Amino acid sequence: MSLFDFAPGREGYYGTYGGCFLPEILTSTIDELRECFRACKADPAFWEEFRAVMRSYSGRPTPVTYLENLSRHLGGARIYVKREDLNHTGSHKINNVMGQGLICKRLGKTRVIAETGAGQHGFATATMAARFGLRCKIYMGAVDVARQRPNVFWMENLGAEVVAVEDGQRTLKDAINECLRDWVTNMADTHYVLGTACGPHPFPEMVSYFQSIIGLEAREQIQENAGRLPDRVYACVGGGSNAMGIFQGCLDDAGVELVGCEAGGFGPGPGGHASRLAYPDASLGVAQGYKTYFLQNEDGNMLETHSIAAGLDYIGVNPILAYLWEQKRVRFEAATDDEVREALRLVMRTEGLIPALESTHAFARAIAEAPAMGRDEIILINQSGRGDKDIFTVADAIDDRAWKQFIRAKADQYGA
Numbered sequence: 001m002s003l004f005d006f007a008p009g010r011e012g013y014y015g016t017y018g019g020c021f022l023p024e025i026l027t028s029t030i031d032e033l034r035e036c037f038r039a040c041k042a043d044p045a046f047w048e049e050f051r052a053v054m055r056s057y058s059g060r061p062t063p064v065t066y067l068e069n070l071s072r073h074l075g076g077a078r079i080y081v082k083r084e085d086l087n088h089t090g091s092h093k094i095n096n097v098m099g100q101g102l103i104c105k106r107l108g109k110t111r112v113i114a115e116t117g118a119g120q121h122g123f124a125t126a127t128m129a130a131r132f133g134l135r136c137k138i139y140m141g142a143v144d145v146a147r148q149r150p151n152v153f154w155m156e157n158l159g160a161e162v163v164a165v166e167d168g169q170r171t172l173k174d175a176i177n178e179c180l181r182d183w184v185t186n187m188a189d190t191h192y193v194l195g196t197a198c199g200p201h202p203f204p205e206m207v208s209y210f211q212s213i214i215g216l217e218a219r220e221q222i223q224e225n226a227g228r229l230p231d232r233v234y235a236c237v238g239g240g241s242n243a244m245g246i247f248q249g250c251l252d253d254a255g256v257e258l259v260g261c262e263a264g265g266f267g268p269g270p271g272g273h274a275s276r277l278a279y280p281d282a283s284l285g286v287a288q289g290y291k292t293y294f295l296q297n298e299d300g301n302m303l304e305t306h307s308i309a310a311g312l313d314y315i316g317v318n319p320i321l322a323y324l325w326e327q328k329r330v331r332f333e334a335a336t337d338d339e340v341r342e343a344l345r346l347v348m349r350t351e352g353l354i355p356a357l358e359s360t361h362a363f364a365r366a367i368a369e370a371p372a373m374g375r376d377e378i379i380l381i382n383q384s385g386r387g388d389k390d391i392f393t394v395a396d397a398i399d400d401r402a403w404k405q406f407i408r409a410k411a412d413q414y415g416a
């Protein structure tokens with residue numbers, strides 16, 4: 001297996017982005033993690049062990065599906081989709097957590113902690129902990145705990161302890177701080193399972209490494225199905241892990257254009273979206289252990305973010321993607337909430353697929369660009385997850401009457 005060498009200069013840096021900015025007290029823990037990951041990455045048997053786990057537990061390889069109806073409807077490029085929605089727990093997040101579970105066992109640690117916003121990463125981590133017999137604590141902002149009851153319910157029933165963080169704005173950023181505090185206190189037996197390809201080195205590289213399974217599979221599959229490599233690959237970008245995963249399949253193929261799709265929310269302007277690179281509202285800074293573009297004000301305080309997709313609602317972006325964007329290897333675009341709602345309707349009706357709202361950002365950009373492409377051209381979209389989890393948001397957005405009656409009846413039943 002050949003992986004792009006991300007670090008031509010200082011280790012953990014990609015151009016000026018990345019690095020490892022942590023309190024001194026965590027130095028030995030992060031050194032130990034980095035060395036363990038180095039050894040695993042250099043050992044082909046480790047990658048085989050990881051692949052075997054993903055095959056038997058999560059149903060890999062996930063297929064690539066040709067969207068014949070949607071392609072015909074748009075009248076341009078032929079559209080193929082990599083189906084990460086078919087993984088156990090419903091998204092690509094399981095690739096990262098199972099990989100870090102294996103690392104955790106190699107480190108001899110018996111306890112994992114994680115931060116979660118929408119709850120998807122916490123849910124995947126609790127699943128991994130149950131499977132690998134690890135104790136598990138999930139930090140979540142109190143506001144998010146209230147908003148994401150179904151995920152909290154499953155995490156607890158999978159055996160994890162969910163902590164509602166009452167500090168600050170009581171959302172993801174505060175959960176990350178609390179998680180770091182726990183790690184400092186319990187680093188001897190605890191591994192921090194970071195949820196996306198962000199944070200201090202080696203997390204951006206390590207998470208990208210586990211997610212590369214997406215791109216390595218897709219590269220083979222698209223050549224089998226379509227006869228050659230795609231002309232363009234689209235992936236949504238929250239922290240950047242599923243995008244890094246699929247992009248790595250074609251990173252060295254100059255003829256393949258890579259398109260990262262961010263959360264355009266209500267459109268450009270501070271506070272109304274979560275787009276770090278496609279819109280000009282972010283700036284370079286150091287926060288949460290690494291250097292990248294952040295949505296922040298002049299004093300370095302983080303801006304409010306908004307997206308219809310909770311999983312894209314994040315202030316920073318993977319430093320490797322920031323570097324590849326600067327090098328013009330990856331083009332960045334944004335899809336607005338309205339474009340995403342439209343795209344979801346079209347994909348459901350034409351293909352019977354229900355992509356996650358996050359993934360639908362990639363569909364929305366592909367749908368916008370496909371008609372101008374030739375019929376002999378090929379698009380590959382990464383469907384990072386399934387949309388079942390979004391039923392509340394989508395039903396709200398399309399103002400579904402029967403759904404509202406159902407919710408009202410349930411509220412009456414429970415006396416809410």
Ligand SMILES: *Cc1c(COP(=O)(O)O)cnc(C)c1O
Pocket residue numbers: 091092093120195196197236237238239240241242243311312356358359384385386
């Ligand atoms: C969490 C999530 C994302 C965003 O995370 P990345 O690290 O950018 O991949 C995208 N899609 C789905 C389905 C998610 O659950």
